[in-house]
Amino acid sequence: MEDIEIQMEVLDIENEENEELTFEEDVEEECNRCELCIVGRFLTEKNINTWATRTKLVVLWKPAMGINIKELKAGIFLYQFYHKDDMDRVLNNGPWTFDGALLVMNIVKMREDPVKVSLNEVDFWVQIHDLLVAYMTEMVGKQLRNFFGNFLHYDAKNNSSIWREFMRLRIRIDVRRPLKRKKKTVKKDKTAAVVNCKYEKLGDFCFICGLLSHTEQFGRKKLEVNTGEIIKDWGHWLRAPPRRAVGRNTSKWLREEGDGDWRRQKGKDNYDAEN
Known part of the structure; x- marks a missing residue:
């Protein structure tokens, strides 16, 4: 018993805890890399049905390569995409809402803690x-x-x-x-x-x-x-009224906004008709 007490007296626990551990240069972080990820939160005082938001957003976004949705903590969601085009389309076509609540989103940078990402814009x-x-x-x-x-x-x-x-x-x-x-x-x-x-x-x-x-x-x-x-x-x-999508022209003579160069298009039509 005395030997144990003597050993405990000479044991310097504090110094051991302060010892540094240096990782080798070839060590790569494989977890929580958050590639093609967006973090978001719904801006509301109302209770949000987490499962319902997942279902609706997937239907609205229609990601061609799929999506993984995870709730990191209460009210903070991580949306992982599997193709950059899917993620860019979601970002460019926002903002998005659920039951009137605005979804505030931001891109997660490589090796950034998604919970600490700013969600204010x-x-x-x-x-x-x-x-x-x-x-x-x-x-x-x-x-x-x-x-x-x-x-x-x-x-x-x-x-x-x-x-x-x-x-x-x-x-x-x-x-x-x-x-x-x-x-x-x-x-x-x-x-x-x-x-x-x-x-x-x-x-x-x-x-x-x-x-x-x-x-x-x-x-x-x-x-x-x-x-x-x-x-x-x-x-x-x-609130601006919903914008109407421009449909196809019913006639080659009827022009819609954003049709481009009319003379170039007219020349193409004439060429197609002659050939």
Whole structure:
């Protein structure tokens, strides 16, 4: 018994715990590489049916090479794709919603911990209305980026028709901030105008504070004022109507927006007819 006590006294456990272990250079990390992975969370105060979200998203996304969906922790999901085209199509055609709840997504970089990936931004197509036709240019769109969010892309095809109803911009929006509604603009002749925006594929949001994280039912601002004093500065008018897909031409003489070079196409038709 005395021998054991003596051995325990000379045993330096703390130094052993602090010893460093250096891995060999040829050691490769094979687990949790997260290739072709997206991590996401639903921005809502409501309870989300995890199984139902898996089923609906698979139907909407239709990944040709399949997908693996895993809940990393409560409310945080990992979506692993098996082809880059499938992942890019999901990212480019968003945002996505389930039962009105917005899905906030971000790409997981190689060897990055997916649980620690930032989930605070969503890419929206934003329509800028009440802007003079002459100002529906990419240069003007970039000047508006500091107001609506981080400018990503200008849709030149949207402004190729005879009548330009609105400008269409791809904007990265911080979901922690209220939705922008309108912007006062000043032209070169010092005359002022107000442009309004609409968001495509916009899910639930609070009509009182403009945040995407909840509806007015769960908002704190509603509880801070009397019922008769509540002012809703946001509304359904911020939602852009669904865009109609352009169908096939019923006649070779009927042109649709985005048909490309008419003279080149007409020449091809004449060549096909003659041969």
